[in-house]
Amino acid sequence: MRIVLVLEYDGSHYCGWQSQPEGCSIQDALEAAVSRIAQEKIRVITAGRTDTGVHALFQVVHFDTQAQRPITAWVRGVNALLPADIAVLCATETSDQFHARYSAVERRYLYVLLNQSVRPAIHHGRVGWYHSSLELEKMQIAANYLIGRHDFSAFRAAECQAKSPIRTITHLNIIQQGNFFLFDLRANAFLHHMVRNIIGCLVYVGKEKYPPGWMHELLSSCNRTYAAPTFSPAGLYLAGVKYDSGWSIPEIAETPIFPDLSMPMNNSR
Structure with missing residues (x-):
């Protein structure tokens, strides 16, 4: 089964997206949380790697798992295990043909x-x-x-x-x-x-x-x-990743960065 997650995070205290031996990346934190919910080792694939100190309002990842879990487990369950500055916004099951990076x-x-x-x-x-x-x-x-x-x-x-x-x-x-x-x-x-x-x-x-x-x-x-x-x-x-509508990737509501800079942050046009 292939699961898609949409994330937001504050990258200020991380060494970027990509996994590092020191375990200081956003990928490291996310994989640890998802693996605990799945009760198996999970590797996630991202739509785009962000550098040290870069944030995301709409980051998309996918992963494969044998675990049968309700969709809420991939959102609320994973969030309960993540640091406060990383959050899963939504999750969905998708086709094995979908790729977070190459389908964008x-x-x-x-x-x-x-x-x-x-x-x-x-x-x-x-x-x-x-x-x-x-x-x-x-x-x-x-x-x-x-x-x-x-x-x-x-x-x-x-x-x-x-x-x-x-x-x-x-x-x-x-x-x-x-x-x-x-x-x-x-x-x-x-x-x-x-x-x-x-x-x-x-x-x-x-x-x-x-x-x-x-x-x-x-x-x-x-x-x-x-x-x-x-x-x-x-x-x-990173404020949006757009996919063809056939993939049915979920969208999030409009979210301003700051109150005086209201601008749509979802992946719709």
Whole structure:
């Protein structure tokens, strides 16, 4: 039997998604909890690995088990065994042909950036921060150059293991509410550190270090050394994974990150 779980988590205190010998990852915590409910060793497959300090509002995983359990056991039972900063939102049984990673047709990330002169305390670890004022319109113009199918080598981490740097960004929008900027990115897939590298470059444009057209030049160069440093993971959220409707993957209700940044966080369009 193949089970699909939808998770949310605060990644601040974990060494990322992927299992580590030290047992410090989100995958380690989830597998330990699911294995106890199943009473057998379980390995979970994720839609996308998140880095150290990165959060998720809608992470999708699947696993195979011989255990016959009610669906509630995979939600309430697993949650009872998980740390407080990781939660299963819903679960469903699915076809053995479904794969959390390879069946996904789109991923969505949100980046929350606090733009004020002093560092945050209440939102520490949950938002990115930049101290100098940023120009929204110039960042929006620069972002438009990235929409479409491109070689994103200039935004790719050196340790990225993807076979191809070609990706298709279908949506990249930036809104401002007070001192917060919310970056909404959707693509068929993302390269390692791609979102954080894009945010870093948009901040360079926003603080007027470079004009918006620099983003096009950078993209065309395919050269990571010309780009801005990788931005902080603190404000990054995996916010959605989209699948073809035939898989009947459950959706969650709209959930704002913060009260003044209400935006749909589910995987519907």
